[in-house]
Amino acid sequence: MSTNMAFIVGVVHSDPELKQIGQAKYPFLRLSIYTIDSQENLAGQVIPEADWHSVNLYGDLAVKIFEQVQKDSTVSIVGTLKNRNFESGGRWYHSSEIRAEQAEVVSNRKNSGAFSIESPLSEEQMNELLSNDFDIPF
Numbered sequence: 082m083s084t085n086m087a088f089i090v091g092v093v094h095s096d097p098e099l100k101q102i103g104q105a106k107y108p109f110l111r112l113s114i115y116t117i118d119s120q121e122n123l124a125g126q127v128i129p130e131a132d133w134h135s136v137n138l139y140g141d142l143a144v145k146i147f148e149q150v151q152k153d154s155t156v157s158i159v160g161t162l163k164n165r166n167f168e169s170g171g172r173w174y175h176s177s178e179i180r181a182e183q184a185e186v187v188s189n190r191k192n193s194g195a196f197s198i199e200s201p202l203s204e205e206q207m208n209e210l211l212s213n214d215f216d217i218p219f
């Protein structure tokens with residue numbers, strides 16, 4: 082027996098946009114979420130690393146989260162990992178995304194003024210990391 086389950090707690094990268102798909106205009110929300118991991122190098126410096134996750138929400142869950150979330154909100158997502166391959170312009174691409182089955186807004190940084198994910202990084206280090214130009218693959 083095997084189980085396909087993904088669980089992340091991360092920060093929403095940008096204000097979300099609720100879309101409607103298909104003729105039935107089914108609600109759809111895609112969130113770009115980052116998580117921060119850090120390691121200490123031999124010199125004792127903390128080296129942060131951001132991982133990016135694409136999360137898709139559908140139906141009532143998409144509407145509920147859209148009404149609650151904004152840029153810099155911390156969210157908890159439980160779902161399944163979906164992989165797909167597609168061709169565009171004669172080139173093949175691979176995409177991994179999480180299809181959310183459960184989602185919850187854990188906190189809203191704009192309102193709380195504090196980071197809700199425990200991190201060894203100071204707020205200044207976190208802002209410096211996030212100010213870098215990331216090549217987001219989705």
